[in-house]
Structures are given as C-alpha cells and as structure tokens.
Amino acid sequence: MPVTMTRRTTLALGAAAAASTLFKPHVARAAAPFEQPPLPYGEDALAPQISARTVGLHYGKHHAGYYTKLNELVPNTPYADMTLEEVVKQSKDNNDNAIFNQAGQAWNHEFYWQQFAGGPKQPNATLEEAATRDFGGVTAMNEAIVKEAGNVFGTGWVWLLQDGDKLAVRGYQDAGNPLAEGLKPLMGIDVWEHAYYLDYENRRADHVKTLLAERVNWAWVGEQLAS
Template sequence: MAISRRTTLALGAAAAASTVFKPYVARAAVPFEQPPLPYAEDALAPQISARTVGLHYGKHHKAYFDKLNELAPGTPYADMTLEEVVKQSKEKGDDAIFNQAGQAWNHIFYWDQFNGGPTEPTTALEEAATRDFGGMTDLQEAIVTEGGKVFGTGWVWLVQDGDKLAVRGYQDAGNPLGDNLKPLLGIDVWEHAYYLDYENRKPDHIKTVLAERVNWTWVGEKLAG
C-alpha cells in the first residue's frame, strides 16, 4: 500500500518528537522527594554547626530518599505517602523499605522542629509536662536520660500516648508512627547528628538542642492538633 506524503510527514514528526522527549521520560519524577532544608545550613549554629547540617542533610538524609526511590518503584509503596510507607512497611515487617522510609520521614520531622526556635512552650504543653513529668525541666531531663539509653544508632521521641506525654527510645530508623503514637519531638542520636560538634558526648548534644534549638511552640501546637 502506498504511503502518502502527508502520512510520511506525520510519521517523521512523530519520530522526531519521540527522539526529543526521550530524555524527559527518563527524568520522570521520583516517588519521594526530599524537602528543602527550612533554613540556611548555618542557622542552627553554634549548637549544631553548619558542617554537621551540611553533611547530615546533604549526605545522610538525601541518601535515605535515594535508596527508597531505588526500592519503591514497582511495589505498592510507590503510590503511598511517605507516612503511609512508614506505617505499612513497619506493619508488614518489610525492613528494607522501613529503614529508608523511616529515616527519610524522621529527618523531615527533625529539621522542622528547629525552625523558628528556640521558643517557649505553649500553655497546654507546659501543663502536660507538669502533670506527667513535673515540669519542662524534668521533661527535658527525661528525654536526655532516655536518649542516653539508646544503644548505638537510634532516636529519642517525645510522644502523645492517649491523654499523656511519654518519652520513647527507638533503635535505628524507629519512630512512634509504627506504634500508633503521636510524635511531638524527635532527637537523632545517630553519631552523624552530633559527633563533629560533641564527639562522644551524646547527652550534651541532646541537652543543648532541647534547651537552645527546639521550637517548643511548634511542639505544643502538635500536641493541640
């Protein structure tokens, strides 16, 4: 069958378009994107140095997203929110996915809690801390103590457990989402979070950022929300 000039031109245009747009297809958006750091790298200094933030956010946090985006395509996780991935992978015991998704989510929370800090706690948070710990100072001491108990890598979290505040330590990528607890504050106690600034003095790192970096108003708003 003869091919008309119009058909030939159409086919040529289609082939050209295919060639032009192939790189775009190859750059299709990944399922999960690391949010921008909510402040400059030096904004948390001197309590957390610009060098630590640069390595922590630019290398470690980014790596969790990169690895998650290698593992998630072709799985049901690719169509979930990051929080859903954390919960579902924890429930299913899918450690390979959970470790990456958990750390990706944990660090978003971690950076956000310092934005605009330090600030005073809300009245509701102060009252809850007094009721459950004896006061804000006692609450912070409980977080430092629990963080010191985390062996090796992990996190220490302030959570809302029903009507009460509680402090929980978790290994590795662990967080309260998998236990159906509401996270209010999370301190990273992996060495990459503090070693350049505090060396092996992990409790000093926790105590300092609680007292001088955390936006306690932000924490209190999460309690109320």
C-alpha cells in the same frame, strides 16, 4: 566556623519562607518518587548548637541518601502509590525492614529539621500543662529525654510523644519512630553519631541537653500536641 555558600544553601535560603508555612511533617505528603524537602532555613542557621558543617553533611548526605535508596526500592511494589507516612506504617506492619529503614529515616529527618525552625522558643501553655501533669514540669521532662537518649544503644532516636491522653518519652533503635506504632510524635532528637559527632564528639548527652535548652522550638512542639 566559616560558612561556605553552596548551591544547596542558596536554594534553602530562598525556599525558607515558603517551607516554614508549607512543610508540616504530620500532613500526608505525595507518593513516590519521594523528594527531600528543602531545609526551612540556611545550613548555618542552627549554629552554634549544630554547626553548618554538620547540617550540610547530615541533610545533604545522610538525609538525602534515604530518599535515593527508598526510590530505588519502591518501584513495582505496593508502596509506590503510597505517601511517605503510609509507607512508614505499612512497611513496619509488614516487617519489610529494608523499606522501613529508608522510609522511616526519611520521615524522621523531615520532622527533625522542622522542629528547629523559628526556635528556640518556650513551651506554650498547652505543652507546659501537659509536662507538669505527666513529668512534674518541663525541666523534669527534659531530664527524662536526656536519660532516655543515653539508653538508646548504638544508633537511633529519642522521641517525646503523645500516647492517648498522656505525654511519654521513648527511645527507638535505628529508624524507629512513634508514627509506625500509631502514636503521635511531638519532638524527636537524632542520636545517630552523624547528628552530633563533629560538634560534640562522644558527648551525646551534651548534644541532647543543648538542643533541648537552646535550639528546639517548643512552641511548635506544643502546636503538634494541640493539633
């Protein structure tokens, strides 16, 4: 599919080198007003697994919209002085669903884009050993991720996470994530339809399988486990 260079694409390409080293989703980020970080690559960098058109709409419309709404909601609240990670955790604990939905989705997508940077790469020894211990191997782990993605009803995410000393796979509705539960996220696949419908139509499982096999930077995922 031809790629149309937009101002956003140009800025993303120019910022890619810096973003790849500075943007770490598990590191606390500045408090409100919250700003969407640039993509760590151009909009066409994930093709053909994710088309430039899908990335443009997903990042430029959906992801950006969560920051806009969050910044409308947090002024004159205790959340205004928190980092994004703190807002995710506190709003979940406080059952502030309107805040959590926007903050959770903003954070989820930051993690989502970063895990593809530099990929695809194979799992490092740390992740491979953990996958073998807890799932019987990397292939079995990926099969568990695909299965759980199919179990998420409607909109949501499927996450590979660290729970204590073990790896686990869990599906979450809507903006849900392991961070809000005090767990360590390692890899997350967006199974909202806007993440895949233009490229895969209703074939969610194919979307997830393709990303796991051909797009995720598993070495980066292993670094999250080791950190």
